[in-house]
Amino acid sequence: MSEEKSLNFLEEIIEADLAAGKYKSIVTRFPPEPNGYLHMGHATSICLNFGLTKKYPGYTNLRFDDTNPVTEETEYVDSIKEDIKWLGFDWKNELYASDYFEELYQYAITLINKGLAYVDDSTAEEIATLKGTPTEPGKDSSYRNRSIAENLDLFTRMKNGEFADGSRTLRAKIDMAHTNMLMRDPLIYRIKHAHHHRTGDTWCIYPMYDFAHGQSDSLEQITHSICTLEFVPHRELYDWLIEKLEIFPSHQYEFARRNLSYTVMSKRKLLQLVNEKHVQGWDDPRMPTISGMRRRGFTAESIRNFCDKIGIAKRENLTDFSLLEFCLREDLNHTAHRAMAVLDPIKLVITNYEAGTTEELTSENGPLETMGTRLLPFSKELWIEREDFMEVPAKKWFRLAPGAMVRLKSAYIIKCEGFTKDENGQITEIQASYIPGTKSGGDESGIQVKGTIHWVSAAHAVRAEIRLYDRLFKVEDPSSEEGDFKDYINPDSLQVIKEAYLEPALQHAPMGSRYQFIRKGYFCPDKDSSPEKPVFNRTVTLKDAWIKEVKKN
RNA sequence: UGGGUUAUGGUGUAAAGGUAGCACAACAGAUUUUGAUUCUGUUUGUCUAGGUUCGAAUCCUAGUAACCCAACCA
Secondary structure: OOOOOOOOHHHHHHHHHHHOOOOOOEEEEEOOOOOOOOEHHHHHHHHHHHHHHHHOOEEEEEEEOOOOOOOOOHHHHHHHHHHHHHHOOOOOOEEEHHHHHHHHHHHHHHHHHOOOEEEEOOOHHHHHHHOOEOOEOOOOOOOOOOOHHHHHHHHHHHHOOOOOOOOOEEEEOOOOOOOOHHHOOOEEEEEOOOOEOOOEOOOOEEEOHHHOHHHHHHHOOOOEEEEEHHHOOHHHHHHHHHHHHOOOOOEEEEEOOOOEOOOOOOHHHHHHHHHOOOOOOOOOOOOOEHHHHHHHOOOHHHHHHHHHHHOOOOOOOOEOHHHHHHHHHHHHHHHOEEEOEEOOEEEEEEOOOOOOOOEEEEEEOOOOHHHOEEEEEEOOEEEEEHHHEOOOOOOOOOOEOOOOEEEEOOOOEEEEEEEEEOOOOOEEEEEEEEOHHHOOOOOOOOOOOOOEEOEEEOOOOEEEEEEEEOOOEOOOOHHHOOOOHHHHEOOOOEEEEEEEEEOHHHHHOOOOOOEEEOOOEEEEEOOOOOOOOOEEEEEEOOOOHHHHHHHHO
16 A cells, blocks of 8 residues: 555645644544434535544544424434444544524523623514515614613513513524624524423524534534535624634534435425335335435445545536445455355256255355355255246356256356256256256366356245345436426335345354345345345345346347 | 535545545456456546646635524434
């Protein structure tokens, strides 16, 4: 490794800050709102924030941005913590914006005392109207010039619960004609008589994002507060509040959120998919949520690797899903044990093999010596993949066909002698003879065959349900298409095979284990699985050069 | 005649005035008891127009395009 990996723009900033002695160590934070499940976009942010403090001296806090009691729940807090841990990261402190409600309240009083905040009795509509538009300046509210004493009194009474939801707000007094809409007297407190998941009914006024996030950063002495690009205009307000409050100067830096092709990545859209039952839940294996991907069989390692590979920058992007698949296969290829499973079975009878006999054959568990071997039962009747036989072989076909020879993986070379069709012309059985001297490991026959296929002994096979997943959407960027993004849902994103045949050992595959079903892809047991009724999810297919060959013709 | 952000192959990302590189994808070939893996090779790019310079993705000028901002959401 002679090449040093170049720094992204945040690393450059941090190295400069460290070199200049601005900080001796850094503090970052991951600030989810507990109102939904984490998805791949969050994974980028997690890898970034936690990764930075692994690379540089310092630590990362987990802080829940729980300032809106109406949408937030403890269920989400738990899932978020689980997902971060699963991804392989540890936070220094588990914190909540609601921990700071008292400090935040005092900050608001400070602002009022400085003449920099006022209580506004306008309705939401009036506030919106007076706000102006991006191209027209706003107008001052008639409540803008209340006295400090009156503001103090009113704000205290807001806190004491004397007013109804929506009847009054506390606003920062900045400039209604500012070119930045966010500086036009932003709301900083609103009344919500709602039960908060942590503070219960203690408060009926809650700070807005802009009056909670930066102040929480400051209280925690966050040095580098990293968020996505849509918060760029908020930075001016972030800095203004810190300056006026004269508190620790945290700094905000923004990067472009990551988009992945063939999926959507907004909480709002994901919530719709769940609520409208287009998927079976937040952890549906087709979802780009961390929990969904975990259930699908993705490894934390592959996700971290992916985040590292795509890097961070400030430009709009749509990352190819195939890069994620590449990272997944790369990891699974050297960690997943191999196994044999027949998904679309057809009976293969070895005509010259003695009925009632079973041989135990040795097969390697994977390409690495350290993965070891296992025994597989072999007998006269086997299941093989229907697609591995062609009655009339295509060009360059080197699997089974009348008269053709193939190797049964880890077993014998066989020669196809015939096949049986039913009245509908459907092939129901294939007959073949095995060549006795060709057993794997001890083949001295000198016979060369081009194709190797997988199989399962019919008498020993374990029946299982297998769920095949494909991309959730038919188009690369469903959000940018005409009409509703849901119009582009892939109707074939889930295909269930009710009865596939697996090699016996798979009956007791533990949760969290991952396999490569030889020639078919990577699979893992689903949470619905049990030894009585095994269920496997297909995580990702193997690359398939034959499909390409077929498509060419 | 609002403000802000961003433009490098199909995709993502490097190059801090000096050979446009890396990865994915695609394509071609070699190896293979997984048509997998592995290995080798190939194609494709600096938003546009001017300018400065021996030399520009990089500096200057003028354009163009995309995205964000008018929630008592974060």
